[in-house]
Each structure stands twice: as structure tokens, then as C-alpha cells.
Amino acid sequence: MTEPDSATAHRLARMKFRAWHRGTREADYMIGCFFDVRHAGWDEAARDWFERLLEEDDVDIMAWALGTQSVPEAFAGPEMDAMCRLDYVDIPR
Secondary structure, three states: OOOOOHHHHHHHHHHHHHHHHOOOOHHHHHHHHHHHHHHHOOOOOHHHHHHHHHHOOOHHHHHHHHOOOOOHHHHOHHHHHHHHHHHHOOOOO
16 A cells, blocks of 8 residues: 555544544544554545544444444445444553
8 A cells, every 4th residue: 555645644644633532532442443443444435434424423423333323324334334343442451
């Protein structure tokens, strides 16, 4: 994989900050760890998807990932499927 151009690198840096500064530790781990594990393989569409996801409320994102609420059509797909597996969260002790 090639290095992202400066605009893409800046965009990813903004997404990383927003993913890791959600307001609760649980949301930070769920969304931040997801970003850390997945972002390197994202194409433009996946980056767009994640930016839209970051606009949603944490309680909704977490409910979708945990399966306690149905995932809206706008967020359904392979990235949300990956988020729902929750196998990307490595909680430091």
C-alpha cells in the first residue's frame, strides 16, 4: 500500500482524533480501536463512510455494534459488519 497524500493524511489524522475523543472511555475504545485496526485498508468510500459514522451519537454507534439496535441502511455493509465483530478492541490494563 502506498503512503497517503498530504490531504488524505490530514483527513485520516482528523478522523483518528475524532475516533479517540468521543466523550466516554467505552466509545473511545470501540470507535478508536476500530479506526486504528481498519483505516489503512480503507478506500475513499470507506473513509467517507467512517466520517459519516463519526457524526452519529456514540450510544447509537455502540448499540449498532453490539446488536441492540438495527443498523440503519446508510451504515450497513462490510465495515459495519467488521465493527459488529468487536474483535478489534484491545483494552489496555
